[in-house]
Amino acid sequence: MNDLSKAGLSFSDILKKNVKNGNDTLFWMDAWCKGEPLKDQLPELYQLEKRKRCKISQRVLADGFLWEWKSSPATDEQIHSLQLLYESIGEHRPSSDPDYWSCPLSGDGSFLVEVIRLKLDNTEPATNEVIIPWIHEIPIKVNSFIWRANMGRIPSYIALKRRGVGIPNASCPQCQLEEEDAEHILIRCPVASNVWEPIFKWCDIPKPQFQTIGELIEFVKTWGRCRKRRNNLICIIFGAMWILWKTRCEGVFKVKRTSHFQIIDSVKSVVFTWIRHRRVNCCLS
Template sequence: MKWWWKLRTEPQHLWAEVISSLHHLSTKPIDVYSKKSLSGVWNNIAGIRKALDKKGIPVTSILSKPISPHGASWRCELSPDGTYTVRALRQRLDYRPHNNVEKFCWLKVFPLKVNCFIWRAAMGRIPVAVELSKRGVSVETKNCLMCNEGEESTDHVLVDCPYARRVFEGVFGWCGMSMEPFHSVKELVDSASRWGRCQKKRELLLAIYYGTIWCIWKSRNERVFKKILHPKLKVIDFIKSMTYLWVKNTGEIIRMDWATWSQCPLL
């Protein structure tokens, strides 16, 4: 974008005149910056349009040429004074809204890597077979190796796979709750925020959900990389012990012994 800005605001420079002449920009619309039939570095620079379009940012929302009483002049819509800066574009990219994670709850009782994983999973940005294939990574199969009944997408492997559902059934039974109908990580996380009236218990339930998702993912990795499929009960036991240690060590949510926790954590 910096070179687009320089091309439009400094047309008298020799390099700008050469680019304009080679690509016949004087006869093209103002939002066209290259001639597609020509190869070279400038066409690579002009290709930033596709990258911006994928992020939902049209070029005209960055560079425009409005007409005023003083004439038409180029300005950048990202800054108050109309001058383009790399920092302004960086801020525009960073502050795009992410609808799936606007209300994501970061739990201090869990390690940062677990919080980051759940956050990425809620956006569908973890390295499952379907996502890797979309990015051009060669995978042996896009099928879920935990069940062989569907493609390995984020929501499938973590919540919708029969294996994951059996684990969640065990976790819900341990918590003394009936199984809820959910089909995505976001639905699961959102359900915890609406559960019950006690804030502490809601946070505890969310911690159990996060721990369950994390353990299912670890089990998936064992299956993919070591060809080991852990029994459901073993995974549930690990969820109980892992979440207890993490939650108990902070002392912010619960104060109960292991015997009580292992029977029903939401008493």
Template structure:
């Protein structure tokens, strides 16, 4: 989208496309981009529409990115729908009416009374209006409604809607000047991102996200595996079934007691339970039991007061999940059944090598490490 942004700026600078000048400022608005959503704004002239179609075709040829015209719409402000229909053919879009929603924000919705448009609130009265695109100022003068209807209200619905509309605007007072946006977060009515950020922080919204630590001592592939496990993205039997991949059975092939998902493989399988018992006892944490990746991450990131020891515990826990997954894959693909004791030995030796050769000024000794990693 950055390429299209540059193209539109260049087109406006050379007069190929004419944007809309914002009142009371020197700014001209021609386009708004967010992710893969685009909104083009310009003067309603045939040359503008044809040039925009040419710009989009050139952008498609040069970048390979194509606009989905089936989902695109063209809106004309103060223009009859027949004229919109006749001019949108070069773009290949469908004509539509205001209001519409862009990124969840209503655009063109005249909500000066209530929470919906007058067209929605008073549909029968709207049908009687001769000029559908009239402004409120055309119908409201000195506090009185000046009607321009095809015929007087006769049905019960139109009469009742007219009475309700009159009652709603009885206390409404117009002010001189142009319409403007007012931010209620500040007394001066001016929007600032910092004020919005402060307001959000004051809500103290609870967070359920746990932090995944990216530590230098841990190989990147192991941390990436933990990240995928946290997101339930490792290819367990249940995950493969959800992706539409046919497998023999979703039951864990190691213990054959439950369906094989991320939590089962890494924490609830008989192999995982025994390995975690031995590893946590080795770390002098015999009464700790993890039931999920989130629970393990929450505990390790908050454990203890020494940052260096906390990094060691995180490395050990990441290494444990890594070797549990490796043991599972060895059984599934190679039919090699690794014992829990051998898995624990691999965890101790491998994590020791991580600490020894990936940490600066490491003072760990193998004999002490085998007794307790925090000595």
């Protein structure tokens, strides 16, 4: 929902309840009138309602309205709210057709994920927001990992402590130099530092200066003019971060020590496998 709010969208912009016979729509709680639940528009009347989960068909009849108040509206505020209620729903006439949902963003009212995705993609991102490049060669689980790592949401010791998990010592299990978060595991840890220099040397690219995952992603997704070579580099960098994470987990759960030479060999192997099996007319040059 955060992504939707950034795009200037609300739930009612995506899905709209179209009321017909009123049998499947709550009178007070559903946002069927003016895009907001009546209980929020008219709280004074909602407090007087006996059956707060009543349906529209139980309140709006073909020949008028049927109310069930705890006590009749009496104060000036309640009477004024009742007048507003009549003005809001006065034109609604029940029909024999069932209520249904529609998507205002699509031309025919049908809900399509593609429509929402296009709306989000066309939204101008915040200046500090990093857009993750999603390319076919990289498995979805790896792309998802990079996306979560960039937001600091992989289960590092610091992230687990924030979620209330009892971690007695949050120091990095690989170097013990500082507390372990996503940036440390993939960027600052000496294990990672010993991997990035040879990786960029293998790619024949001068190692850029980066302090965060976001800075590294921004570099690789704008590097060079050839799209295929850029995608190769993205595969290699994402593959390196994926192997660094797997190495960390094997060290924690299997007490396995892995040298940076082994990590680099694993990166080359996994990236070659991705491109070899997931790209048509594969080329690593």
